Amino acid sequence: xxxxxxxxxxxxxxxxxxxxxxxxxxxxxxxxxxxxxxxxxxxxxxxxxxxxxxxxxxxxxxxxxxxxxxxxxxxxxxxxxxxxxxxxxxxxxxxxxxxxxxxxxxxxxxxxxxxxxxxxxxxxxxxxxxxxxxxxxxxxxxxxxxxxxxxxxxxxxxxxxxxxxxxxxxxxxxxxxxxxxxxxxxxxxxxxxxxxxxxxxxxxxxxxxxxxxxxxxxxxxxxxxxxxxxxxxxxxxxxxxxxxxxxxxxxxxxxxxxxxxxxxxxxxxxxxxxxxxxxxxxxxxxxxxxxxxxxxxxxxxxxxxxxxxxxxxxxxxxxxxxxx
Numbered sequence: 637x638x639x640x641x642x643x644x645x646x647x648x649x650x651x652x653x654x655x656x657x658x659x660x661x662x663x664x665x666x667x668x669x670x671x672x673x674x675x676x677x678x679x680x681x682x683x684x685x686x687x688x689x690x691x692x693x694x695x696x697x698x699x700x701x702x703x704x705x706x707x708x709x710x711x712x713x714x715x716x717x718x719x720x721x722x723x724x725x726x727x728x729x730x731x732x733x734x735x736x737x738x739x740x741x742x743x744x745x746x747x748x749x750x751x752x753x754x755x756x757x758x759x760x761x762x763x764x765x766x767x768x769x770x771x772x773x774x775x776x777x778x779x780x781x782x783x784x785x786x787x788x789x790x791x792x793x794x795x796x797x798x799x800x801x802x803x804x805x806x807x808x809x810x811x812x813x814x815x816x817x818x819x820x821x822x823x824x825x826x827x828x829x830x831x832x833x834x835x836x837x838x839x840x841x842x843x844x845x846x847x848x849x850x851x852x853x854x855x856x857x858x859x860x861x862x863x864x865x866x867x868x869x870x871x872x873x874x875x876x877x878x879x880x881x882x883x884x885x886x887x888x889x890x891x892x893x894x895x896x897x898x899x900x901x902x903x904x905x906x907x908x909x910x911x912x913x914x915x916x917x918x919x920x921x922x923x924x925x926x927x928x929x930x931x932x933x934x935x936x937x938x939x940x941x942x943x944x945x946x947x948x949x950x951x952x953x954x955x956x957x958x959x960x
Contacts, residue, residue: 638667638679638795640659640660642808643808643809643811644656644660646784646808646809654821655824662819666813667792667795674792678722678793680722681720681800682719682723684722685803686712688804690702690804690806691705692705693804693805695775695779695805696776697779699730699731700731700772700776700801701732701733702804702805703735716734717736719800720736723793725925725928726797727741728769728770728773729742729744730744730745731772741920741921741925742919743919744773747833747862748773751910751911755829755956756829757780758780761783761828762784762828762829763777763785763828763831764787764831764852765777765785765786765833766788766817766830767788767832768789769789769797770801771812773833774810775805777831778807778809782809783809784810788819789812789815790815817845817848820848824851825852826854827852829853829857830857831860831861832860832863836861836864836888837886838887842887842888846898853959855959855960856960857959858958859955859957859958861954861957862953862955863952863953864889864952865951865952865953866891866948866951867891867951868891871897873891873894874948876947880943881949882933882943895953905957905960906957909953909955912952913951914950915931917940
């Protein structure tokens with residue numbers, strides 16, 4: 637069973653009573669089985685998780701880790717594996733549950749390593765993670781000391797994957813909700829830190845997204861933005877014709893200088909690029925936990941510096957900025 641009430645209560649206790657009162661209806665709409673035909677199957681997998689005693693939870697390791705003081709039996713381990721495999725594909729991670737390693741498509745810990753030393757310490761902060769997937773980075777944020785972590789993602793499978801993890805981690809200061817950023821109360825101005833990682837290039841209006849991020853932050857709050865970029869000068873932007881790396885919903889890929897100018901235009905201050913990296917096929921790849929095509933199949937086999945469509949291969953930047 638999915639449990640949202642403890643987290644909704646935590647939001648209310650943090651001063652978001654009005655939003656908390658509206659959340660049950662928003663959650664029900666975001667998980668409407670009439671819209672998502674696979675939802676009953678995923679819920680069945682969630683309910684099939686075994687009851688296991690937890691002795692240790694570590695959120696400060698590359699693989700978010702849950703341990704028991706006693707070794708699982710072969711039957712328990714098989715039940716755990718089968719239930720979690722019922723929630724395939726696993727995109728963001730990795731996770732280590734009772735010795736079962738979930739080797740996700742993305743080595744999301746590499747992204748965390750690239751940014752964590754460049755952002756304001758998260759200790760005691762209220763954090764929003766936009767487009768959080770199954771919540772891997774939400775757990776890492778909590779492990780870094782965040783007081784409250786709100787993850788939002790409109791994909792129901794990711795919500796159920798988070799619920800599977802929450803079943804064992806049982807920390808209701810962290811929650812993942814089936815929402816997009818447009819479903820947040822307008823001009824919330826609540827969060828100390830807002831993360832948007834791997835989202836901006838999927839938005840038809842990058843300016844609208846940046847404004848939504850700005851309005852979720854309290855005065856003086858910090859934005860951590862990770863997105864695709866291209867090399868080039870200020871004012872240059874790639875607008876792919878058709879698909880980009882087989883993705884049909886990539887709209888704008890700016891240069892770092894262009895991205896900084898966008899941030900300033902909507903009211904952010906002091907944008908700084910803290911990391912630029914070319915995504916490798918070691919960081920994003922197919923695994924037994926994500927058996928579909930991945931980055932290696934999206935690049936030109938004769939020139940991996942280009943996508944199949946002939947565009948520059950994925951390069952990602954992390955930019956940190958503040959609101960006044």
